[in-house]
Amino acid sequence: MAMNMNLYSRGDKIFAIATSILIGLFTAATLYPFIYIAAVSFSGGFAAAAGKVVITPIDTTLAAYKYVLTQSKFWISYGNTFIYTIGGTIVSLLIIIPGAYALSRPQLIGRRFWNLFVAFTLWFNAGLIPFFLNMRDLGLLDSYIGIIIGFAVNAFNLILLRNFFESLPQSFEEAARMDGANDFQILWKVYVPLSKPAIATITLFCIVSRWNGFFWAMVLLQSEEKIPLQVFLRHTIATLSDDHEFTATLTTQPFGVETVTAAIIVCSIIPVLIVYPFVQKYFEKGILLGGVKE
């Protein structure tokens, strides 16, 4: 008699194996571009241009990094990216956290309307040209402030945090209210500490979208000294490919367009890679345990 010793049916086993294979493929597909870019950035210009790099660097050299790191414009744009990311994230959180709290309160007058108002922007917006004109008329073109406050509120993040606030037991608010706390105190002393996982999540979303923000920065910023790294990267690709003088030097230089581009990309990925593990821990465990008895 056939006996299934490990409690899983044949179907379950096949499912588990198929899932593992799929996840493996996805992981490889996501990871490979990183490895490839890193490998290219350390490779010689000829090898990269000839498409010889697959996983490991060919003709290993730091020439591309030397070229990138000695460009003052690289450092300026890098600094700008930090300004947009840190400033933008702080402004976003300062608006999203109180906003989400207000939207989560049953006593908010016109709550349904406001919630709909926010959710509406998830599906509909004015479009590119009207938005550009709006920013222009507000005098927010080519300015740090424009980039920072122009994209401060993201409806998705707002709704995500609102939902989290709504899921917290009402008795926390009531207990704090009985203790004499007003709404601001309830928010900052009770709800924010209880919502660390959710706030960490939206912080990371904000950081990543700010860090990678490219399109609007390209559209709204003209001055070279204000552009972020992503726009600088694009400029570099454009100028290097068009620059005949530079192309002519390629025969004598150990780097090329591809390796310089890859080096900039690697430089731009590093900070996010550094931040992520710190935020990661909040995703893993909730801190609600023990406060209320379910």
Place this chain on the structure above:
Amino acid sequence: MSGVKLDNIVKAYGEIEVVHGINLEVQEKEFVVLVGPSGCGKSTTLRMIAGLEEITDGELKIDDRLVNRVAPKDRDVAMVFQNYALYPHLNVAENIAFGLRIRKESKEAIEKSVSEVGEILGLTPYLQRRPADLSGGQRQRVAMGRAIVRRPKVFLFDEPLSNLDAKLRTQMRAEIKRLHKRLGATSVYVTHDQVEAMTLADRIVVMNAGVIEQIGTPMEVFMNPVNTFVAGFIGSPPMNQVKAVIQKRQGSSELHAKIGDDLVKLPETLPIEDGQEVILGIRPEHLSLNPDASSTSIPISLDLVETLGSEALLHATLNETPIIAKTETQGDIDHLWEVTEVHAPVSLIKLFDAQTGLAIREKSGS
């Protein structure tokens, strides 16, 4: 006087009225328990006193001050929540100190109060722990600590023991009683557990469907329920209720209740008519196996004996109505199976009007 006065308090959610004009006066230092089945409006009433629910109509006074439109924090009341609502990110000391910090009391004063409260509640060794690292009983104590540290005029308890297991509940019940004796604070306590109500209360308020059915001391409510609802709610097991018809003989002062073919003797002073339909009520504890001069016998047909150790519950029927008798076992229950009749002291038999369910009380002065 730190009393609480509810004057015709009404609560409605839109069209639906859930509390229908209740009147209650809680005296200073009194421990009043609101008890009733779920949905009877007891928690809503408590939350109106706390200021967590708006009062639709009527007047609420705390300490002779009208507080209908006063914010919870300005009412000088503290509440212990059913789910404790301890802040998980703060340790025990910080949880207890939260209200004082919000009120910007000095650091020394806060430290002193917290250590005092820790002492009173036996929480001193746990002050640095987070709620997650405490047992259910300890969390409950922290929740009480958070309330008493502010020395409010009125304590409100919203089913504080319902999340504890039976043993712990008994223990905490005694602790709450002791604490009340020690602090002497005016308290309003909500529970659906009539045992808690009986043991804790100076006065019990029995609520049902948004109205107060009866207010009285535990013994009053137990011995003299005003209607069949209270009779059926208070007491464990509750009062037996059997339909009967009054039989009054011409020229005799004797009163009997006819249940099926059996006659049960009644107190002669009850204002009832011959042929009147009534509900006869008798507590299981008052039914005894041994007759005496002042008792009347009631024939029963026994169908189950439930042993509780020192006591046994006899489940039986009387004219097809289930009734329960509670009796002491003295270590032996076999003989209980032979019981065919129980005896009720005539004076302890209660009558209720069969239509209204209201108690038929003895004529005054007799």
